[in-house]
Amino acid sequence: MEKRTDWYEHPAYYEAIFGTDTVREVDFLEALSARHGTGGSLWLEPACGAGRLVAEAAKRGKRVVGYDISEAMLAHAKKRLTPAQRRRVTLAQSRMEAFFEPSLEGSVDVAHNLVSTFRYLDSEAAALAHLEGTRRLLKPEGLYVLGFHLTDYARTSPEHERWVGRVGKDSVVCNTHEGLPERRARRSPMRNRLRVSGPGKDWLIETTWYFRTYSAPQAQKLFRAAGLDVVATYDFDYDLESPVPRNSLRLDRVFVLRPSAGGRAKASARRGATARARKSTRTKKA
Ligand SMILES: C[S@@+](CC[C@H](N)C(=O)[O-])C[C@H]1O[C@@H](n2cnc3c(N)ncnc32)[C@H](O)[C@@H]1O
Known part of the structure; x- marks a missing residue:
């Protein structure tokens, strides 16, 4: 493999x-x-x-x-x-x-x-x-x-999902694990395994990362x-x-x-400030 x-x-x-x-x-x-x-x-x-x-x-x-x-x-x-x-x-x-x-x-x-x-x-x-x-x-x-x-921080066992798919003659089996959440660090360890098999091919693509919770x-x-x-x-x-x-x-x-x-007011104040800054730059140049 x-x-x-x-x-x-x-x-x-x-x-x-x-x-x-x-x-x-x-x-x-x-x-x-x-x-x-x-x-x-x-x-x-x-x-x-x-x-x-x-x-x-x-x-x-x-x-x-x-x-x-x-x-x-x-x-x-x-x-x-x-x-x-x-x-x-x-x-x-x-x-x-x-x-x-x-x-x-x-x-x-x-x-x-x-x-x-x-x-x-x-x-x-x-x-x-x-x-x-x-x-x-x-x-x-x-x-x-x-x-x-x-995230359910009270969870006591890891989570697992499995899917299968195809790409042409290759079959793909996907297993994703989410480990127990680390409440203080606000993250869960993740692992994905894609097993790809087809003519002349037997691959294991393993990816690990953390997801924020x-x-x-x-x-x-x-x-x-x-x-x-x-x-x-x-x-x-x-x-x-x-x-x-x-x-x-x-x-x-x-x-x-x-x-x-509130977000819209902030955005329109920012647009106003940008327009004023552009106008003042043009006036200075003139
Ligand atoms: C689960 S895939 C989703 C792709 C697409 N949105 C979809 O629904 O098929 C996650 C994507 O996020 C990208 N990604 C991960 N972290 C990123 C970041 N900080 N900024 C931009 N893209 C990121 C990865 O490269 C990957 O393509």
């Missing part, structure tokens, strides 16, 4: 497992935007990976901006787009903690980040910087749809600090008619976030 590391260096195998819900996810995002947001067509995907959601949104006529830290994932994303989709898509290499594009400020209708990717941000400062940066890019009625698993109150506090209101909460069933009831024990959450009135 050949051992490899980092599943994001192997986008096709990653997507054989995690790319199966794409159409349902984009249906859900469109429905959320129609119900809670603007219904508009400029979409942003932080950490867009190999671009399955980018391509599906572009296919439906959205203008899409996607960025990711991984060159291999972005290369796969670029390759999969048709020429027509390419005209509607901008891809960039960037980090969630740092991405900011001034030309997008106040203009995004839907930003989304659905499959626990937000938990890669490994400190409160990094998570806050990401949420504030994304909030600044949203229209006042725009949405940030953020899906991730909350959130209880519901920890998530709420962070959203408030970032100037985002929770306008609705769903689970990974993506059913618009079944929002998560208060005090639900389910841990898979899709938070539908919108800039709060």
